[in-house]
Amino acid sequence: AQSVTQLGSHVSVSEGALVLLRCNYSSSVPPYLFWYVQYPNQGLQLLLKYTSAATLVKGINGFEAEFKKSETSFHLTKPSAHMSDAAEYFCAVGSSNDYKLSFGAGTTVTVRA
Amino acid sequence: DSGVTQTPKHLITATGQRVTLRCSPRSGDLSVYWYQQSLDQGLQFLIQYYNGEERAKGNILERFSAQQFPDLHSELNLSSLELGDSALYFCASSIWPPIYGYTFGSGTRLTVV
Numbered sequence: 022a023q024s025v026t027q028l029g030s031h032v033s034v035s036e037g038a039l040v041l042l043r044c045n046y047s048s049s050v051p052p053y054l055f056w057y058v059q060y061p062n063q064g065l066q067l068l069l070k071y072t073s074a075a076t077l078v079k080g081i082n083g084f085e086a087e088f089k090k091s092e093t094s095f096h097l098t099k100p101s102a103h104m105s106d107a108a109e110y111f112c113a114v115g116s117s118n119d120y121k122l123s124f125g126a127g128t129t130v131t132v133r134a
Numbered sequence: 135d136s137g138v139t140q141t142p143k144h145l146i147t148a149t150g151q152r153v154t155l156r157c158s159p160r161s162g163d164l165s166v167y168w169y170q171q172s173l174d175q176g177l178q179f180l181i182q183y184y185n186g187e188e189r190a191k192g193n194i195l196e197r198f199s200a201q202q203f204p205d206l207h208s209e210l211n212l213s214s215l216e217l218g219d220s221a222l223y224f225c226a227s228s229i230w231p232p233i234y235g236y237t238f239g240s241g242t243r244l245t246v247v
Contacts, residue, residue: 055235064136064224064238072233111177117231121167121182121190 023048025112027125035133040084040099042128044112047093053115054095055122056086060108068110071095082106107132137161140225140239148247152213155242159206159227165189166208167228167236168200172221183208184230215246 028043046052053072057065069080076088082105086097095112109129115122137160147153159166168180170193179192183202194200197215202208212219222243226236 053233053235057235057238062243064138064240065226065236066136066238067235070235113235115232115235117233119231121179122232122236124177124179126176 023052023114023116023119023123025114025123025125027110027112027128029128030126031129031131033131033133034102036104037101040097040102040106040130042097042110042112042130044086044095044097044125045093046095046112046114048114048116050116050118053117054086054088055113055115056080056084056095056097057111057113057124058082058108059111059127065111068097102130102132104132104134106130136237136239138225138227138237138239140223140242142242143240144243144245146245146247147215149215149217151215151246152211153215153244155210155212155223155225155244157208157210157225157227157239159208159225160237163227163229163237164206165228165230165232166202166206167226168194168208168210169224169226170221171224171241175221177224180210212244217246220244220246 056068112125113122139158164185180194182190200210222241226238
């Protein structure tokens with residue numbers, strides 16, 4: 022079975038500061054990894070995905086994530102936070118032998134002016 | 135517009151009633167997934183269909199049922215509604231296997247009064 026753990030349910034950053042959201046995964050086979058963002062009262066939107074190509078993945082809105090197999094991690098970063106980054110972020114893992122993705126519990130990001 | 139259409143967007147109903155939520159997947163996607171999102175439970179996987187057949191079941195109550203029709207749209211039926219069923223219900227769709235992740239709809243907000 023596969024699973025993800027998101028470390029920290031809430032993260033608060035200052036505008037212009039680094040955003041770092043942590044995700045660790047567990048999978049018995051090579052994983053597919055995803056980050057989603059959810060703005061209030063909206064659906065989840067795909068930020069970026071890792072599907073065994075480059076280990077550093079760039080996504081929308083200036084976000085990127087690095088796949089580290091040795092650490093079983095897929096942390097999400099953005100160098101400079103913007104007020105519009107305030108949202109909930111979900112990490113998810115899938116594989117070629119499972120019917121569904123497994124989502125983490127989510128991390129809520131607040132951005133201070 | 136993500137390509138996944140959910141109707142209705144909002145639904146207010148009384149306890150004990152039955153409602154049907156509808157989802158049309160993105161063109162070309164054969165898999166449909168239903169999720170429930172509430173403040174206290176987070177994002178909960180309910181059920182998955184692939185090309186008309188049930189493929190995976192999560193934390194779905196016996197009062198809830200779903201199906202996927204030949205045209206690939208799906209319906210989630212919620213009966214004997216309780217106050218605690220108030221939540222956002224999301225539908226997502228994907229190709230198989232979901233190596234590129236899911237595409238989510240904008241959700242149906244159900245309020246049980």
